[in-house]
Amino acid sequence: MQENYFSQIADSGIRPSAQRIAIYKYLCENHVHPTVDMIYKELSGEYPALSRTTVYNTLKLFADHGLVQTVHIDEDKLRYDANTEPHIHFKCIKCSKIMDIPCSGQLSRINSECCSFLPEGSIARKIQTYIWGICPSCS
Amino acid sequence: MQENYFSQIADSGIRPSAQRIAIYKYLCENHVHPTVDMIYKELSGEYPALSRTTVYNTLKLFADHGLVQTVHIDEDKLRYDANTEPHIHFKCIKCSKIMDIPCSGQLSRINSECCSFLPEGSIARKIQTYIWGICPSCS
DNA sequence: ATCATTGCAAACACTTTGCATACGC
DNA sequence: GCGTATGCAAAGTGTTTGCAATGAT
Numbered sequence: 437m438q439e440n441y442f443s444q445i446a447d448s449g450i451r452p453s454a455q456r457i458a459i460y461k462y463l464c465e466n467h468v469h470p471t472v473d474m475i476y477k478e479l480s481g482e483y484p485a486l487s488r489t490t491v492y493n494t495l496k497l498f499a500d501h502g503l504v505q506t507v508h509i510d511e512d513k514l515r516y517d518a519n520t521e522p523h524i525h526f527k528c529i530k531c532s533k534i535m536d537i538p539c540s541g542q543l544s545r546i547n548s549e550c551c552s553f554l555p556e557g558s559i560a561r562k563i564q565t566y567i568w569g570i571c572p573s574c575s
Numbered sequence: 576m577q578e579n580y581f582s583q584i585a586d587s588g589i590r591p592s593a594q595r596i597a598i599y600k601y602l603c604e605n606h607v608h609p610t611v612d613m614i615y616k617e618l619s620g621e622y623p624a625l626s627r628t629t630v631y632n633t634l635k636l637f638a639d640h641g642l643v644q645t646v647h648i649d650e651d652k653l654r655y656d657a658n659t660e661p662h663i664h665f666k667c668i669k670c671s672k673i674m675d676i677p678c679s680g681q682l683s684r685i686n687s688e689c690c691s692f693l694p695e696g697s698i699a700r701k702i703q704t705y706i707w708g709i710c711p712s713c714s
Numbered sequence: 715a716t717c718a719t720t721g722c723a724a725a726c727a728c729t730t731t732g733c734a735t736a737c738g739c
Numbered sequence: 740g741c742g743t744a745t746g747c748a749a750a751g752t753g754t755t756t757g758c759a760a761t762g763a764t
Binding site for chain 4: 451453455456485486487488489490493494511512
């Protein structure tokens with residue numbers, strides 16, 4: 437994993453500002469699938485003038501450029517993930533924690549199989565699998 | 576598919592009221608993964624006094640009792656599906672239509688494989704795969 | 715008569731928009 | 740200096756809550 441957030445942002449066609457770097461850095465270093473509010477509160481200490489609007493705008497920008505992906509596992513709010521490798525998301529319905537499930541390289545095969553059921557002529561752009569359940573610490 | 580909505584509702588432990596039957600019937604006869612608002616508007620003709628609150632409450636009740644499932648494929652609003660058999664959801668990013676993708680009986684095998692990656696001691700309650708892309712009519 | 719369901723209105727939560735200010739090249 | 744990014748406030752949208760009225764047994 438490379439730590440040069442500035443150039444990763446620039447490489448995806450986005451101008452790296454201080455706020456953008458801070459948000460991307462937070463996402464890369466904290467794999468907690470944060471909501472906008474979590475990021476906002478976490479970075480407020482470092483950037484007292486930071487606004488939620490900037491966090492919203494920045495994350496949408498990142499998602500549009502493929503730098504992060506949106507996670508739809510909550511019913512109300514969006515979450516964000518800097519890990520764009522194929523993986524499954526698991527949400528514990530007791531402690532509400534959201535975890536990445538690594539799939540030992542099997543997921544691209546599984547995903548292709550899922551896409552093979554699509555009607556002829558469909559184009560798949562994004563595929564995500566979510567599991568809701570109870571994690572080992574809560575069961 | 577059996578048409579006796581009254582007893583299907585009763586069997587899941589819910590008292591079948593006129594509104595509840597109408598909402599469940601609509602879901603069973605229209606596989607469009609409707610939002611609360613779609614259901615509300617559609618049934619308003621038949622039940623002019625129907626309120627959104629009732630639709631919200633009823634769908635939550637249905638989901639809690641496993642009579643319907645929630646579909647998280649939209650970023651903003653929840654959708655509902657009376658089809659609780661394993662299937663994949665596909666959303667066309669051009670026409671916004673949401674389609675069920677039947678998986679010729681393969682999905683329970685695929686889903687078990689996905690669950691096999693969960694850490695020891697996890698319990699899976701619900702698993703869903705979503706695909707975003709472009710449907711044959713839009714490509 | 716009693717208890718559950720319904721429905722209005724208000725509150726709530728998350729996100730987007732409009733616009734003026736501040737920043738970076 | 741100019742164009743973009745930022746941030747406040749307000750508006751917008753989806754959902755939940757409080758509570759009184761209604762309905763079913």
